[in-house]
Amino acid sequence: MMSTFSPAVPSVPLPALSGQETAAPSRPALGSFSRHASLALLLALGVVCVVDAVIISSLLTPIKTSLHLTDEQFSRTASLLTFAGIAGAPVFAFFANRFGRKRVLLAGILLWSIASIGSGLAAGLAGLLLWRATTGFGEAAYNGLAPSWLADLYSAKWRNFVFSLFMLRNKVGYAVALWAGATIASRYDWHHAFFVAGIPGLVLAVGLLFLKEPRPGEADGAIVRAAKPGSRELLQVLRYPGYIAHAVALLVFFIAQAGLIWIPAYLHRVYGLTNKEAAGFFAGVQLYTLPVGLIGGYLAGLTLQKLRGGLAGFLSLTSLLSAAAAYLAYTSHDLAVTKAFIITFVCAFGASAGTLTTLVVETVPPEHRISAGSFSAIISTGVSGIVGPELIGILSDHFGLQKAILVAPTAYFTAGLLWAALAIWLATRSLPQTASHIEGIPSR
Numbered sequence: 310m311m312s313t314f315s316p317a318v319p320s321v322p323l324p325a326l327s328g329q330e331t332a333a334p335s336r337p338a339l340g341s342f343s344r345h346a347s348l349a350l351l352l353a354l355g356v357v358c359v360v361d362a363v364i365i366s367s368l369l370t371p372i373k374t375s376l377h378l379t380d381e382q383f384s385r386t387a388s389l390l391t392f393a394g395i396a397g398a399p400v401f402a403f404f405a406n407r408f409g410r411k412r413v414l415l416a417g418i419l420l421w422s423i424a425s426i427g428s429g430l431a432a433g434l435a436g437l438l439l440w441r442a443t444t445g446f447g448e449a450a451y452n453g454l455a456p457s458w459l460a461d462l463y464s465a466k467w468r469n470f471v472f473s474l475f476m477l478r479n480k481v482g483y484a485v486a487l488w489a490g491a492t493i494a495s496r497y498d499w500h501h502a503f504f505v506a507g508i509p510g511l512v513l514a515v516g517l518l519f520l521k522e523p524r525p526g527e528a529d530g531a532i533v534r535a536a537k538p539g540s541r542e543l544l545q546v547l548r549y550p551g552y553i554a555h556a557v558a559l560l561v562f563f564i565a566q567a568g569l570i571w572i573p574a575y576l577h578r579v580y581g582l583t584n585k586e587a588a589g590f591f592a593g594v595q596l597y598t599l600p601v602g603l604i605g606g607y608l609a610g611l612t613l614q615k616l617r618g619g620l621a622g623f624l625s626l627t628s629l630l631s632a633a634a635a636y637l638a639y640t641s642h643d644l645a646v647t648k649a650f651i652i653t654f655v656c657a658f659g660a661s662a663g664t665l666t667t668l669v670v671e672t673v674p675p676e677h678r679i680s681a682g683s684f685s686a687i688i689s690t691g692v693s694g695i696v697g698p699e700l701i702g703i704l705s706d707h708f709g710l711q712k713a714i715l716v717a718p719t720a721y722f723t724a725g726l727l728w729a730a731l732a733i734w735l736a737t738r739s740l741p742q743t744a745s746h747i748e749g750i751p752s753r
Contacts, residue, residue: 359482384702417450473606473663567697
């Protein structure tokens with residue numbers, strides 16, 4: 310039987326949930342300096358994680374030329390990386406519930422950093438696929454565990470803003486990857502780009518040794534026991550309809566996001582920009598639109614988080630705007646217009662980027678946040694990461710990239726409709742407003 314939650318004010322202390330033990334409400338065990346230091350290091354690790362994952366997109370043209378690959382073959386590097394992430398997410402969640410997030414995250418960082426360096430040693434498609442798969446498996450530790458760690462650092466009042474900061478890692482990491490990858494490849498070769506990308510993770514892993522891991526639920530004023538390790542416990546998140554609905558919308562949304570890795574190639578093929586020019590433009594877009602995510606996250610947390618369905622409605626609006634702008638960008642025959650609408654849809658989905666993760670952790674009880682984060686990682690960097698790149702790659706080989714990339718606005722539009730349905734459902738639910746509820750669903 311599914312559990313449901315009520316979209317009530319999420320900043321109140323959580324009571325004991327059925328079958329769970331809690332401590333008396335108390336102030337978070339970590340002081341402000343410890344919490345902010347943890348946030349800073351986790352954000353830096355996130356940037357490195359994204360760089361190691363997407364740097365290959367800035368190397369598309371030189372790798373294809375060097376290894377004589379088709380678009381479909383190249384897209385398999387992204388698909389295999391995300392498929393490995395699917396396999397890694399539940400594994401790391403299992404061990405995190407048993408041994409704690411810190412130890413498991415350290416293992417993941419070491420694995421993906423070494424694998425990133427190894428990607429530079431690849432002499433053919435098979436070797437490149439192996440190292441990229443290992444990178445994706447290791448990065449599943451960060452993608453699955455970081456959201457729950459951050460949720461346990463900050464109260465619901467600041468959580469949406471914190472997750473907006475967290476999601477900035479995507480833009481910063483993507484911009485760094487595009488700039489560094491294209492620059493290093495043009496001066497040396499694509500192999501050296503991977504060598505450089507793998508080093509920062511190893512350095513930051515040392516800093517993680519000195520961080521104190523927060524206890525599940527402590528930022529909400531109640532300490533709860535993490536779910537016991539085991540497949541049954543990991544699947545508990547599937548009992549909550551708000552989480553499931555959000556997960557389905559996330560799946561479609563991140564299929565659209567897969568189109569981002571093709572933007573430099575699109576500008577190169579359709580308008581004749583060099584690989585460095587195209588990558589440089591999109592890197593600039595990622596950096597210059599950074600404030601949009603912070604402003605959107607802060608205002609949404611301030612005005613919408615207390616409204617039933619408010620955050621889901623915000624995601625719906627920004628996704629529909631992204632769909633319209635992306636369609637206009639990819640159907641225009643003018644470079645200036647295309648660039649303008651690329652900037653527009655990056656701003657649109659960027660404004661609500663933090664809200665994507667906020668709903669993940671606030672549509673389940675605190676003790677299930679590790680599992681919820683891991684399953685959302687499977688969706689955001691897993692299933693959709695396989696379907697999106699493969700779909701666009703296959704369609705590009707058959708019909709050309711100019712038509713294939715229209716998958717992106719179609720998926721944005723579909724995700725927007727799904728979040729609109731979720732917002733309406735949450736807004737019309739007649740459920741008691743009590744202190745026993747958190748954002749998205751009432752406890753069982």
